[in-house]
Amino acid sequence: MLLRLNTADTRPLHEQVAGAVRRAIADGECAPGDRIPPARELAQALGVNANTVLRALRALRDEGLLEFRRGRGVTVAGAADGRSELLERVRALVADGARLGYGRAELIEMIRGVP
Structure with a gap:
């Protein structure tokens, strides 16, 4: 999953991260059932704090786009179809x-x- 943040964007970083993941899902980079890289990996790749990524992932979980499963990590929800x-x-x-x-x-x- 290749995510990029726009440095000119004035929205809070967690919203930008959530938007980048939403786009990846919408563009088909991630299909239902696919695992999302760990928050630390995403944070390092995006140059942001891991807590920022976790906040974004929680928001996407609350929207129904992601599922958190103990021992299985974070996956794209079936509703993403x-x-x-x-x-x-x-x-x-x-x-x-x-x-x-x-x-x-x-x-x-x-x-x-x-x-």
Whole structure:
């Protein structure tokens, strides 16, 4: 799993780490059942404190994307399939919008207007 943080991002580091893991899952780098590297490894690779990574992983567990299992580490939850499916639908929406002459910003405004 190759994760990167944007140094220009002003969000708290734990949110950035969580976002990077979410993207890896959504992009298919991690499939349901795959193990996530240990927090210390991720922290070292990202250049952040291990507690920052643990906070991010706990948030993702609370969202249902990750499962913590004693003796088995942290794995991608089966529910992560839904996120991948949603990502495919978003890509289709962007492609349909482009075909009809709508840009991403216009699509985002449409989505914001949906109750």
